[in-house]
Amino acid sequence: MSNPFTTALLRWYRNHGRDLPWRHTSDPYPIWLSEVILQQTRIAQGLAYWERFMEQFPTVETLAAASEDEVLRQWQGLGYYSRARNLHAAAKQIVAMGGFPKKYEEIRQLKGVGDYTAAAIASFAFGLPHAAIDGNAYRVLARYYGIETPINTTTAKKEFAAVAQQLLPARQAADFNQAMMDFGATLCTPTSPKCPECPLAEGCEALHSHRTDVLPVKQKTVKMATRHFTFVYVRCQGEIAIMRRPAGDIWQGLWQPLLIEGDVNGEKVWHELEEKGQFTLLAKNVKHVLTHRIIYADFFLLEVAVKPSLPQGYVWTTETDLCRYALPRLVERLLEHLPSSTMPAGAQR
Template sequence: MPHQPWAISPLQQALLRWYQHQGRDLPWRHSRDAYAIWVSEIMLQQTQVQTVIPYYQRWLEHFPTISSLAAADQDQVLKQWQGLGYYARARNLHHAARIVEADHGGKFPEQFEQVIALPGIGRTTAGGILSAAFNQPWPILDGNVKRVLARLLALDRPPKQAEAYLWQWSEQLLPHGQARDFNQALMDLGATRCTPRQPLCHDCPWQAHCRAYAENKHHQIPIKMKTNPIPHKYIGVAVIWNDAGQLLIDRRPAAGLLGGLWEFPGGKIEPGETVQDCIVREVTEELGIAVDVGEHLIDIDHAYSHFKVTLQVYHCRHRQGEPQPLGCDAVRWVSLEELDQYAFPKANEQIIAALRSQAHPIDLPPTDLPV
C-alpha cells in the first residue's frame, strides 16, 4: 500500500458527511438496476452530466431492458445515441447487451471478471457499476477522481504517469460496506468542488487534508502532460441530388471513427487538390459514380478529441453510374424529409439544417437543380 501520511478514517467520514448533504440528485442514483447504471456509466464517459440526463431518460424509454437493447438493430441504437458523440460507446453497449443476453440470460453479471470482459467496459466503469448497483468494494479512477487524488497527495507528476499509485489510493480510501456512496461522493467532489479551474477549496470537505492546498499548489496540480499540436483536416463533402430530387447518403464502416453512422459522401482534400476535384475523386472511389459539382452550400468547423476538421460542402448532380458501397457499408437514396430516420454525425446534422433552411427546390426538374 502507498505511504499513509494521515489517518484514512477522517477522510472517509468527512467525504460521506458532505455527500449526504451536498451530493447531486441524479436520475441513475435512484436506481439499483445494473443495466440502468451501466447505461449511465457509459454515457458519462467523456460527456457532461447535464448533457447526458435527457439522453439517458430517452434511452431507457426506448430500450428499457438489456433484452430490448440486444434485440434492436444498430441503426436504431445509433439513432438514439445521435448527438452524444464517441459513437464507439453505443456500438460497444449494443454488442455487450447481446453478449449478456446470450451468455448471462439477459441479467447483468455480478462478477468483476465477467463485467470487465464486456466490450466498452474498463476497470473504472466496472467498478462504478458494481459499486453503485451492488455496493461491491471496487475502486474507481475516472478523470474527476484522478484530479481529486492528485491534489490531495500533491502529486509531483501527471496523473497518467502515476496511475498504479492512484489506483492504490482509490482502493485504500474505500470504506468497508460503503463503496456505493463513497465512489459517487468522490466523483461529485471532483465535478462540483475540486474542479479543473478555480477549485472551490473553501467549500471542500478535504481542505484540511489536502496537500496541494496546504502548499498553495492547487492551481498547478494536476500537472499536465505535454501535448502535440492538434492536426486540422480539410474535407470535401458532396450533397448529391438525383433526377427524382433525392439525396445520396452512405453508411460508414462499423469499425473506426463514427462507425455505423450515415453521412454525406466525401473525403480529405489532398495537397494541391481543389475541393471540387476532391469531391469528384472521393465520390468515384467510394461510390463508383460520376457527379457534376455545383454551388457551395456551407463550410463547417468541427473538433474531435485528437483533430479538427473543416467540411467544405457542395451541391452535386448525379451524372452516371449506379452507387455502390465501395468505401462504405451501404448507400441509399433518400428524400430530405427521410433524413430524420437516420443517425448522422453532429457535423452532418448542420448540413441537413442548411439544406432545410435553404428551402432547396428538390421538386423541380433536374435542370433546376444546382449545377
C-alpha cells in the same frame, strides 16, 4: 475506522450529493447505461439521453434485440460512436450470459467496460468494495495528497488506485465513489476550485503549497491531426445520395452525403459532377473538433436533374427519410446550412 479524508467526504456527500435517477436503483442495467452515456458527456446533456434510452430500450434484452441502426440513431449527437456500438455488443453478451454479471471481473469482461466503469457498476449495483477512479477522483486525490505523477500514465493508474482503494470504506463503496465524483465535479473543479468552502481544506497539500492550479499533472499528448473534408449534398428530385461509413475510420456505421477527401480520385469525381449540375457553396472551412483530430469541412449543394453515377457504396434515399439514418454531428451541421425552404425534415431537430 475511517480516515479524516473519507469521514469529511462522506459527510459532505450526505448534504451535497447530486440526486440522479440512476442512483435510486440497484438494477445494474440503468446504472451501466448511465455510466456509458456519461463518459465524455456532461450530466445535463447525458440525462436526456439516458431517459430516452430507458424509454426506448427499458431492459437489456430490448437493447440487445435492437438493430445497430436504432441504437446509433438514439445515440446521435453524443459523439464517440464506438461507445454506442460497444454498448450494443455488451447487451448481447449479457443476454448470452443469462443476465447481468455480478462479479467485478465478469463485469470487466463486457465490451467497452474498463476498470472505472466496472468498479462503478460493481459498487453501485452490488455494493462491492471497488474504488471507481474517474477524472474527478484523480483531481481530488492529486490535490489533496499533492501527488505529482502525471495522471495519464500507467504508473499513476496503479498509484491512484492504491490510494483510493485504501480510503474506500468497504461497506459504503457506492457512497464513497459517488461522493468523489460529485465532489470533483462541483467543488474541487478543474479551474477555480471552491477551496474556501471545502471540508478537506485543512489537510489539502495543493492548497497549502499553492499548487491547486498545477495539480493534477498531465503528460503532454501528441499533436492533433488535421483532415479536410468536402461534403457534397447531391440532390436529385427530392432524393439524395448517402453512404454508410466503413470500419476502420471515424464515425463507423454512420451515414454521410458524398464525401471528397482531397485525393486524386476525389478530383475526378468532382470534375465529373461539375458537368452534371450547379455547385452551390453552403459553408467553407467549418471547424469540427474530435478527440485526436480536427476536421475542416466545406459544404456544397449540387442539384441535378438526372442521377449521376457515384463512387461505389452510395445509395439514394428521399430527403424525408433522411431522419431515419444516424448521422455524424458534422453532417447535421451541413443540413443546418441548407437553404431553409429546401431543408429536409430531419435537419430541423
